[in-house]
Amino acid sequence: MPVPNRYRRTIRIGPVQVGTYYDRHGTARHTAACTAPGCGFSADYRDRSAAELAARTHHCKP
Template identity: 55%
Template sequence: MSPRDHFHSVMRIGPVQIGTHRDRRGRTKYAAVCTADRCGWSSDYSSSSAAQLAARTHRCRISD
């Protein structure tokens, strides 16, 4: 039986939220998720520093 996959928010950098969750094998992963309307960008990383770098360099392609 696999562990439950819950997202736990760790920090916020601009519109991007970084948190942890467990993958299907039970390993802790770091996710960077943009919370801007209609952006939809998200990605998983194996380290917190990689997720933070992605959050700092993310640019939404949504034009108003």
């Protein structure tokens, strides 16, 4: 059974949440995920700035 991700440094930019976690190899990864109902957008990035840019430019089309 996989271990659940424990996010830290979470922020919200519009409907998108950005958080940092450590993957199974111990490297820091950053996730941007839209919380709007029916959207389904989420992506992992190596850089925090890339995740924040994706959150700022995301447009929901549910």
